[in-house]
Amino acid sequence: MAPFSDSTQDTPPLRIGEIVPRFTARSTQGVIDLADYDDRWFILFAHPADFTPVCTSELIELAKAEADFAALDCALIGHSVDSLYSHLAWLRAIHELSGVKVGFPLVEDPSMEIARAYGMMSCDATDATTVRTTYFIGPGGILHASICYPLNVGRSIPEMLRLVKALQEAERxxxxxxxxxxxxxxxxxxxxxxxxxxxxxxxxxxxxxxxxxxxxxxxx
Structure with missing residues (x-):
């Protein structure tokens, strides 16, 4: 992963209109460079851990809706603080559980460097329970909206789709x-x-x- 600036300092949560931090990291679809997404819409959604019930349900439903997001020219990028090999085992388990193949990349972040750079957790946090934010990012890497979710309530995929459509239509x-x-x-x-x-x-x-x-x- 490409290094960020001083990781010993707490980074405030990202604000709408800001350019999100770029990173290069390993994922379940190979190494990805966030700068490669600068000319399009994409959603970066974070999870605190693999093999958790709510997060598992979200990956299944997002994978089912991937074509709907693609129709909006909006890519999906998952993020979890666990390692790449944990991600691969999790996606294999999801496929065996549901028959669904997760086609979008799931980024590893075992050092929690990405989570901290995005302001999802403090530098002295002892766990990743706050890593549950969804970022709606437009061309130029500009943050257009973000939603934070608790551990015990899953994301609404229809609302994610509606928000992308609303953001694009309002801008257009x-x-x-x-x-x-x-x-x-x-x-x-x-x-x-x-x-x-x-x-x-x-x-x-x-x-x-x-x-x-x-x-x-x-x-x-």
Whole structure:
């Protein structure tokens, strides 16, 4: 793995809009260099350990949905603090358990260097229980969203797909995705920032709440 900067200092959690730390590491699909993903969307999702019940269920469901993410040109990269050989044994066990083959790479991080660089754990942490974050990363390595999960609750794969679609659609249309947005729903325009624009709207709310559908059709 490529070295990071001073690992004796705690790294704060990544913030939206920041460029995520690059790394080169061994994975179940060979050595991967995160810089190779700079021109596309990808999701990096972390696990605290192999052979754990919730994480096992997540890998099975993510593997089943890999084609759905690929249709969005969004790659999946798994991360766990265990070693490559532990990963390989885990994926073999998952295949025997479910018949599912995990096709996306699962990165090893036995030194927990990646986990610390991403701010998932402190430098003096005694275990990896906090390594349960999902990062939604766009072109240029820019973090667009992140979600932290506890050990006892699994990720929602439909919500991961919805969030990728919402992020991409909002960026493509220079717009905002409202609550409960689903593909095909109306988006929201950015609020106006001058009094002239505020007063020119036909309704009092037009300046700050103006739905529209991609393609130009207004939607309420």
């Amino acid at each position: 249309n220079d717009a905002l995705a409202p609550a409960n947005w689903q593909p095909g729903d109306a988006l929201l325009r950015d609020p106006e920032e001058t009094i002239g624009k505020v007063l020119s709207g036909s309704k009092a709310n037009d300046w700050f709440y103006s739905p529209f559908r991609a393609g130009g059709r207004d939607g309420k």
